[in-house]
Amino acid sequence: MLQKTLLVLFTISFITNVKSQIFEKIEPYYIRTIQFTGNTQQSQLPIIRLGERLTLTFDDINGNEEDYYYKITHHNFDWSKSDLSKGEYLDGFDDVRIETYENSLNSLQLYSHYILSFPNRETRGVTKSGNYLLSIYNDDGVLIFTRKFMVVEEQVAVGVEIKRSRNLKYIDTKQTVQFSINSKDQLLINPNQSLHTLVLQNSNLKTAITNLKPQYTMGSELIYRYDQESSFWAGNEFYNFDSKEARAANNGIRRIELSDLFEHYLYTNISRADRPYTYYPDINGNFVVRQFSAENSDIEAEYIRMHFALQYYEDIGDKELHIYGNFNNWTIDESTYMRYDEETDTFRNTRLFKQGFYNYRYVLVDRDGSIDQGAIDGNFWQTENDYTVLVYYRGPGQRYDKIIGMGKSNSTIITNN
Structure with a gap:
C-alpha cells in the first residue's frame, strides 16, 4: 500500500513538473x-x-x-x-x-x-x-x-492595481490583477506578438498567468483590464510555526520531545473553508532560518522533525492532502504528503525543517497534479497577497526575450471598482 501511494505521489510530481x-x-x-x-x-x-x-x-x-x-x-x-x-x-x-x-x-x-x-x-x-x-x-x-x-532592465513603467472580481460568483473568493504598461519614449512594435506578461501571486511560478494580451491603447500606455482572465484564488492567510527555540514550545507548537533529533508537535489544525475570515500577519508562504541563541544560525540551527496534524472530514476520494509553501519551492512530493491516521482520525505528516519561522497551508492535490489551494483553508477576498507583473519584449531582429519592466502591488489596497 505504501509503495502504491509513493508511486502515485511521484507520478503527480512528474506530471506537474512536465506541465509547468x-x-x-x-x-x-x-x-x-x-x-x-x-x-x-x-x-x-x-x-x-x-x-x-x-x-x-x-x-x-x-x-x-x-x-x-x-x-x-x-x-x-x-x-x-x-x-x-x-x-x-x-x-x-x-x-x-x-x-x-x-x-x-x-x-x-x-x-x-x-x-x-x-x-x-x-x-x-x-x-x-x-x-x-x-x-x-x-x-x-x-x-x-x-x-x-x-x-x-527597466525600460517601461508598469502600474498594478488589485480589484475584487466583477463576477458575482467569485466576488468573495478571487482577486483580480489589472495593470498598464507605459512605454514612455520606447516604441513597442506589434505588442500583441512581441510582448508577453507574467503575473505572479506570492512569487509562485506554478500559479502564474502568462497568456494576457493588451486590450487597448491610451497614448503610450497598453491597458490590461481583464477580470476572470487575470484573477487568482485569494486563498487564506498562511499558518505558521516558529521553532527558533528547540527546547521550548513557541508559536504554534504544542509539545516537544527529544529522540535522535528534536521533535516538535504542532497544534492540530482544522478546515477554515467554512469559517469566517480572520486577518493575522504572515510572510506569504516564505520562511526565515533562525536559532534563538546562535551567533550564526546558518550552521548552529538544529534540524527538527515537525509533526503536522489536520482534522478534515470531507470525502477527498482519490485525491491527496499536502502541506504547501515556499519552504521547498512550492513543490508537491512525498515529503509533503498528509497520511490518514485511523487512531486519531486526523491526517498527519512528519517532515524535517531547519529551525526558523515558516509559513504553510494545506492543499488538495488531484491525480493529474492540479492543486486546489482553497479546499481546506478557503478563499477570501480580504486575504493579503503580494502580486508582481513582469513585461517581456522581443523586438524585430532580436534573438531573446528581454524583461523590460516590473510592477508590484499588494491586496491590502484592493478596491471594488
Missing part, C-alpha cells in the same frame, strides 16, 4: 533548506535588476563536504533555451565549484552549509535581462537541483 516546470529539477532528500535571494527579496524566485547580487544557500545533511558545481543558462519567456551563446549573456564563466561552505556546529544533525554568491571572482555577472536557470551538479556531473531567477 520543464527545466526544474527537484532536489533529493539530503539537500535541505534551499534559500535563493536577491538584494532584499526573501523568496525562492529572485527578481533582480542588472548588476544586483544573488545568493544561493543550501544544506547537505549527509555532511560529507561534497563538491558541488554551478551552471547558468539563459531562457526565453516560455523557458525554452534561448539562442544566445554563454559569452553573450555571462561576464566571466561558470561550471565552477562552490568554494564556500561550513560544517554544522553543535547540532544533533550533521550538515554542510554551502554559500554561492555572484557576482564573484569567476562569474562577474549576467549582461542580459530575461529568464535564467541556475543548475547545481555534483562531482560526477549529475544534476542535483535547479532554481529559476529573473533579471530586469
